[in-house]
Amino acid sequence: xxxxxxxxxxxxxxxxxxxxxxxxxxxxxxxxxxxxxxxxxxxxxxxxxxxxxxxxxxxxxxxxxxxxxxxxxxxxxxxxxxxxxxxxxxxxxxxxxxxxxxxxxxxxxxxxxxxxxxxxxxxxxxxxxxxxxxxxxxxxxxxxxxxxxxxxxxxxxxxxxxxxxxxxxxxxxxxxxxxxxxxxxxxxxxxxxxxxxxxxxxxxxxxxxxxxxxxxxxxxxxxxxxxxxxxxxxxxxxxxxxxxxxxxxxxxxxxxxxxxxxxxxxxxxxxxxxxxxxxxxxxxxxxxxxxxxxxxxxxxxxxxxxxxxxxxxxxxxxxxxxx
Numbered sequence: 001x002x003x004x005x006x007x008x009x010x011x012x013x014x015x016x017x018x019x020x021x022x023x024x025x026x027x028x029x030x031x032x033x034x035x036x037x038x039x040x041x042x043x044x045x046x047x048x049x050x051x052x053x054x055x056x057x058x059x060x061x062x063x064x065x066x067x068x069x070x071x072x073x074x075x076x077x078x079x080x081x082x083x084x085x086x087x088x089x090x091x092x093x094x095x096x097x098x099x100x101x102x103x104x105x106x107x108x109x110x111x112x113x114x115x116x117x118x119x120x121x122x123x124x125x126x127x128x129x130x131x132x133x134x135x136x137x138x139x140x141x142x143x144x145x146x147x148x149x150x151x152x153x154x155x156x157x158x159x160x161x162x163x164x165x166x167x168x169x170x171x172x173x174x175x176x177x178x179x180x181x182x183x184x185x186x187x188x189x190x191x192x193x194x195x196x197x198x199x200x201x202x203x204x205x206x207x208x209x210x211x212x213x214x215x216x217x218x219x220x221x222x223x224x225x226x227x228x229x230x231x232x233x234x235x236x237x238x239x240x241x242x243x244x245x246x247x248x249x250x251x252x253x254x255x256x257x258x259x260x261x262x263x264x265x266x267x268x269x270x271x272x273x274x275x276x277x278x279x280x281x282x283x284x285x286x287x288x289x290x291x292x293x294x295x296x297x298x299x300x301x302x303x304x305x306x307x308x309x310x311x312x313x314x315x316x317x318x319x320x321x322x323x
Contacts, residue, residue: 001195001236002229008250009228013037013240014073014189015259015289018092021268022275023290024282025087033090037074037222037241039133039187041159056151056192056239057218058225059202059211063145066199067101072135072153074187076114078128079180089286090180092188093128097135101197104139104147111135129184131157142214146202151192151239157185191223192239200234203227203246253307256296259289269305272297 017036020029037054045052060066075092082088097112113132118125133156139147159182194201202208204225207215225239227246238244254265272294275283284291 001233005230005249006193006228006236006238009238009244009248010073010191010193011257012250013191013238013242014075014094015257016189016242018075018189018259019287019290020260021258021271022279022283023272023286023293024279025089025286026282030286031087035183035188037188037190038183039074039153039155039190039222040182041155041157041185044159044182044185045155051222052155053221054153054190054192054223054241055219055221056149056194056223056225057220058149058194058204058237058239059142059207059215059218060147060149060196060199061145061202062104062139062147062199065197066104066147067197068104068137068149068199069101069195069197070099070110070135070137070151071193071195072097072112072151072190073193074190076128076131077184077186077188078126079184081125081127082123090183091126091287095131095187099135099137102137104149107136107138109134109136127184129157129181131155131185131187133157133187143211146211146214148214148218149194151194153187153190153192155185155187159185189241191241192225192237193228194225194237194239196235201225201227201237202234205246253304255300255304256293257289258293266305269297269300 017034024030039054040050040052042052044050073094073096076095077090077092080089080091095114097110099108099110102108111134114130116130117128133154136152138150142148202211202215204215204218223239223241224243225237226244226248227234228238228248229236231247251265258265258268260268280294283294
């Protein structure tokens with residue numbers, strides 16, 4: 001497994017939509033974010049019909065020696081209250097739960113918990129609420145040497161937004177407060193990386209003909225698994241809330257994360273460079289990751305910027321054959 005390649009794809013998924021151009025807290029789309037891969041607290045979900053679990057099902061060829069390792073990754077949001085008059089903001093901490101290698105002859109339940117924490121850094125208060133839950137892993141034989149693997153991620157964090165007004169509140173301020181408090185207790189950009197030893201994963205997008213019906217029967221909720229790594233490798237899957245093809249890649253011309261996969265790197269970088277000094281100052285002060293994007297864009301050499309300017313990767317005939 002090319003861990004570096006897998007990590008680059010997983011990080012792009014983790015931060016997709018976290019912060020969008022123009023990367024400022026005053027931007028409406030950053031104050032009212034649309035997050036991918038949210039797993040809400042169970043108590044909230046049952047009252048508001050939102051998902052409190054994420055389910056991955058995939059196929060693998062196995063034998064008695066086969067073992068799997070599961071990594072669940074997500075963003076854990078925190079509220080930042082500034083004492084200098086700047087707007088409040090939601091930052092994020094990367095979280096990861098890694099299992100030991102698991103045999104397929106038994107199911108596993110892995111609890112996770114990240115505690116509440118409040119910090120005061122020179123008048124800037126950062127508050128992070130507790131999240132906790134359970135990861136269930138199981139395997140079922142569905143054909144000779146073929147098993148269906150299941151990973152279910154559950155958010156069991158206790159939370160009742162009713163005192164804040166909840167979704168039924170009759171004013172925007174109460175609804176926004178309820179949403180903020182809910183998101184602080186949610187898993188955001190949740191995704192799963194599965195690796196296998198002494199076995200191979202089966203593509204659900206292009207399975208062998210004899211397993212096509214079995215592959216179609218795999219049930220995935222809030223996520224979808226694809227092969228990841230060097231093309232042809234079958235020892236790693238990325239199960240992502242963003243639909244991808246097998247063997248997704250980050251363009252080698254990309255200079256770094258921009259969090260906005262709907263944009264072309266060159267256009268987005270040029271837009272960043274045309275921001276006014278006041279806009280750049282706000283970008284620096286909004287978020288540490290936004291500051292890094294700005295500094296990287298301003299330091300980008302001209303030859304590297306030119307490399308971003310469009311590239312033809314492959315052609316296909318109308319019959320679907322690659323040229």
